[in-house]
Amino acid sequence: MERFIRIYSLLHSAYGPQGWWPLTPPGSTRTKHHSGRPMNDTHRFEIMLGAILTQNTAWTNVEKALEQLHKNKLVRHDRILKAKKERIAQLIRSAGYYNQKAERLVIISKFIRDNTIRSLMARDAADLRKMLLEVKGIGPETADSIVLYAFGKPSFVIDAYTKRVFSRIGICAADAEYDALKEIFEKNIKKDAVVYKEYHALIVEHAKRHCKAKPECEGCPISKLCEKII
Ligand code: SF4
Known part of the structure; x- marks a missing residue:
């Protein structure tokens, strides 16, 4: 546990608070970094859309897609359900796999219509995650991103970066299973969504910044804890 806390503390000292998830302020169509937690249901729904749009693409591409959805007043489940799927696909082109992702935006919109954000808020993290995993097109990373960032419930998100960094440090194998690595994190850090x-x-x-595909270990804030260079 101590190692996980030290890594967190060193990264936090080096990079400062990150304030994810970037959200669009009222009256704007552009997401803003370091925006903190969602302030309303529109923000929560925007995070759900973003979590789907970011599958297999960089966040910069997602920002462009979200901007288009905002400009066309489509960051609402009822409006997405009224729009033509082809139109949504064109608006989110920048995010790639746009036909498939348009279909997934429609599916998550139906999920929100049928369940409501308020009723989902009342569920605990594990229950909500289980429900989301039953939705077509939502895998573990997307489900955890939604549970954690949209609903503020503690469910640790694992991604390719997590596997890369923590396998180099010596905490897991490079091909560690998603749920196994998630469990390691959840056992070793305080159960707190923040x-x-x-x-x-x-x-x-x-x-x-440092632990890239080809690592740049010089100046790495956690090099002392990393087995790769011990
Ligand atoms: S020392 Fe190198 S390999 Fe280890 S965490 Fe830092 S950047 Fe990654």
Whole structure:
């Protein structure tokens, strides 16, 4: 447990608070970084859309897609359900796999119509995650991102960056199973959504700045804890 806390603390000192998930302020169509937690149901729904749009693509491409959806007043489940799927696909082109993702945006919109955000808020993290995993097109990473960032419930998000950094550190295998690595994190850090959000975002930042595909270990804030260079 101590190792996980030290890694968090060193990353936080090096990179500062990350404030994920980027959200669109009222009256704007562009997401803003370091925006903090969702303030309303529109923000929660925007995070759901973003979690789907970011599958297999960089966040910069998602921002463009979300901007188009905002400009066309489509960051609402009822409006997505009224729009033509082809139109949605064209608006989110920048995010790639746009036909498949348009279908998934429609599916999550139906899910919200049938369940309501209020009733989902009343569920605990495990229950909500289970429900989301039953929705077509939502895998573990997308489900955890929604549970954690949209609903503020503690469910640790694992992604390719997490596997890369923590396998190099020596905590898991490079091909560790999603749920096994999630369990390791959840056993070793405080069960707190704020900590989970920051920890995940700090890992992403670290993977972009130092622990890249070809690591740049010089100046790495956690090099002393990393088995790769011991
Ligand atoms: S020392 Fe190198 S391999 Fe280890 S975490 Fe830092 S950047 Fe990654």
